[in-house]
Amino acid sequence: MxxxxxxxxxxxxxxxxxxxxxxxxxxxxxxxxxxxxxxxxxxxxxxxxxxxxxxxxxxxxxxxxxxxxxxxxxxxxxxxxxxxxxxxxxxxxxxxxxxxxxxxxxxxxxxxxxxxxxxxxxxxxxxxxxxxxxxxxxxxxxxxxxxxxxxxxxxxxxxxxxxxxxxxxxxxxxxxxxxxxxxxxxxxxxxxxxxxxxxxxARDTTRGCLVRRVRQYINRNLGDPALAPEMIAEAHQISVRYLHRLFEGEGVTVSRLIQRRRLEECGRELARRGHTSQTVSAVAERWGFTNPAHFSRAFRTAYGMSPREWRNSRTQLGNSVTP
Structure with a gap:
C-alpha cells in the first residue's frame, strides 16, 4: 500500500x-x-x-x-x-x-x-x-x-x-x-x-589486498561452524598471528568480524516477511551458530532485542505505511 x-x-x-x-x-x-x-x-x-x-x-x-x-x-x-x-x-x-x-x-x-x-x-x-x-x-x-x-x-x-x-x-x-x-x-x-x-x-599494499581476500573468504563461509582464525589462516597460508596483525588497523578482530557478519545475515533473514515460518534456531544454524543460547545473547547485544522481537518488529514495520 x-x-x-x-x-x-x-x-x-x-x-x-x-x-x-x-x-x-x-x-x-x-x-x-x-x-x-x-x-x-x-x-x-x-x-x-x-x-x-x-x-x-x-x-x-x-x-x-x-x-x-x-x-x-x-x-x-x-x-x-x-x-x-x-x-x-x-x-x-x-x-x-x-x-x-x-x-x-x-x-x-x-x-x-x-x-x-x-x-x-x-x-x-x-x-x-x-x-x-x-x-x-x-x-x-x-x-x-x-x-x-x-x-x-x-x-x-x-x-x-x-x-x-x-x-x-x-x-x-x-x-x-x-x-x-x-x-x-x-x-x-x-x-x-x-x-x-x-x-x-588496488593501489594499497599487499596487506590491503590480503585483507580484502580474507573478508571475501569470511563472507563465503559464514555458514560453516568451523569458520575461525585458524581455518582462515590455513586457507591463506599465513600464520594466525599474522592474520591478527593484518586486522589491527581494521577496527575489528577477526573473530568479532565473523560474529558480526553472521548476526547481520541472521537479522536480514529474520526480517523478511516471507520467512516467518522458519524457526529462529534454524536461521541461526544456517549462518554458523551452533549454540542457540549464545546466538540469542549475541543478537541482543548487537541489536538491543531478542531475535524473535527483531523479527516481529521488522514484520510490523514492513506492514506499516510509516517509515
Whole structure:
C-alpha cells in the first residue's frame, strides 16, 4: 500500500510545514528550507519493500539538511541511494561536495550530517535501507558516499535503470515479491560499493589486498561452524598471528568480524516477511551458530532485542505505511 503525500490541497500558508512533515515521515528527519518566496509545492509517494523504503519525490527548489541534532534523535542508521530523475542536486557530506545530474546516482549515510540542494524543480527516487543489512565495511562505504555515480558502465549501468523501474512499480508488488526485490537491491548496492572502492584498494599494499581476500573468504563461509582464525589462516597460508596483525588497523578482530557478519545475515533473514515460518534456531544454524543460547545473547547485544522481537518488529514495520 502506497503512502501518498501532496501539498495540492494544502493552503499556501501551511504548505512548507506540511511538506517538512511529509519529508520527515518518508526520508527521515530533515530541515527543509525554500529557495524561492513562493509557496513550496511537492508530492511524495512512498512504499515498503522488505527492508527498503522506496520513495519518489517531486518538488520545487529547496534545501534538505540533516544535522547532528537530528541524527541523535534517530533510532536506526540507514544508507540512502538517490537516483536523479529530473533536475540536478548538490550533495555535501564528509567535506566532499558533488553535483548529481539527471540519471546519475549518489550514495549517502544518514548517520552523518549531509545537505542536499535542489536549485531547480526536481524529481528523485530515493531508497533507504538499514546500514546493518548492507554488510559492507565502513571504510569502503565512505569511499563511495558523496560522489556522483554515472549509470554509463559497470554495476551502476544495471542498478540505475533497475531502481527507476522499481520506484515506478513499487506499489504493485506482493509482499513476498517485495522481499526478494529488496534483497536484490541490497546485493547490487553492496556489489557497487565493492566495485567503486576497488580502485582505491588496488593501489594499497599487499596487506590491503590480503585483507580484502580474507573478508571475501569470511563472507563465503559464514555458514560453516568451523569458520575461525585458524581455518582462515590455513586457507591463506599465513600464520594466525599474522592474520591478527593484518586486522589491527581494521577496527575489528577477526573473530568479532565473523560474529558480526553472521548476526547481520541472521537479522536480514529474520526480517523478511516471507520467512516467518522458519524457526529462529534454524536461521541461526544456517549462518554458523551452533549454540542457540549464545546466538540469542549475541543478537541482543548487537541489536538491543531478542531475535524473535527483531523479527516481529521488522514484520510490523514492513506492514506499516510509516517509515
Amino acid at each position: 502506497s503512502l501518498l503525500l501532496t501539498t495540492a490541497s494544502v493552503p499556501d500558508e501551511h504548505k512548507i510545514a506540511y511538506w517538512s512533515a511529509a519529508v520527515d515521515r518518508t526520508l527521515g528527519p530533515l530541515l527543509v528550507t525554500r529557495w524561492e518566496p513562493a509557496p513550496l509545492t511537492g508530492r511524495i509517494r512512498s512504499d515498503r519493500l522488505g527492508h527498503l523504503r522506496v520513495s519518489t519525490v517531486e518538488s520545487d527548489p529547496q534545501r534538505m539538511r540533516r544535522t547532528l541534532e537530528l541524527i541523535k534523535g534517530s533510532s536506526e542508521e540507514c544508507v540512502g541511494l538517490a537516483v536523479q530523475a529530473r533536475g540536478t542536486a548538490s550533495l555535501v557530506q564528509d567535506g566532499r561536495s558533488t553535483v548529481v545530474r539527471e540519471a546519475e546516482m549518489v550514495v549517502y549515510d544518514t548517520a552523518r550530517p549531509y545537505t542536499f540542494d535542489y536549485p531547480d524543480p526536481f524529481r528523485i527516487h530515493v531508497i533507504h535501507l538499514p546500514r546493518r543489512a548492507l554488510g559492507v565495511p565502513n571504510s569502503e562505504l565512505r569511499q563511495v558516499t558523496g560522489t556522483a555515480i554515472s549509470p554509463a558502465k559497470g554495476v551502476a549501468a544495471l542498478l540505475g535503470p533497475f531502481l527507476t523501474t522499481l520506484a515506478d512499480s513499487s506499489h504493485s508488488h506482493a509482499p513476498e515479491v517485495g522481499d526478494r526485490l529488496a534483497g536484490n537491491v541490497m546485493d547490487l548496492l553492496a556489489t557497487l560499493v565493492f566495485e567503486l572502492a576497488r580502485p582505491v584498494v
